Amino acid sequence: MASFIETGGAWSTMEDVLLCECWVQISHCPVTGSTCTEMPLSNRWKLFNKELGKWRDALAKVRGNHRSGENLSNKIMQAQMWFGAIG
Structure with missing residues (x-):
């Protein structure tokens, strides 16, 4: 097993x-x-997890808004702008 x-x-x-x-x-x-202890680490992780969720959402928005000729750098810059707007 x-x-x-x-x-x-x-x-x-x-x-x-x-x-x-x-x-x-x-x-x-x-x-x-x-x-x-576990509690402070868990609380800190919750803060990180919240921010990671915002970043994930910004990246998803970039993927859903594909523009012709965009490269990875353009997409990351756009995601960073949306990430700042979300927060």
């Missing part, structure tokens, strides 16, 4: 390891020497 981690879909073992290493690194505050 496969474990939950083994059935994680598109996540590779290396990605799982990197995620764990990152969690260990960010859960310890080098300035104060204290350990961050």
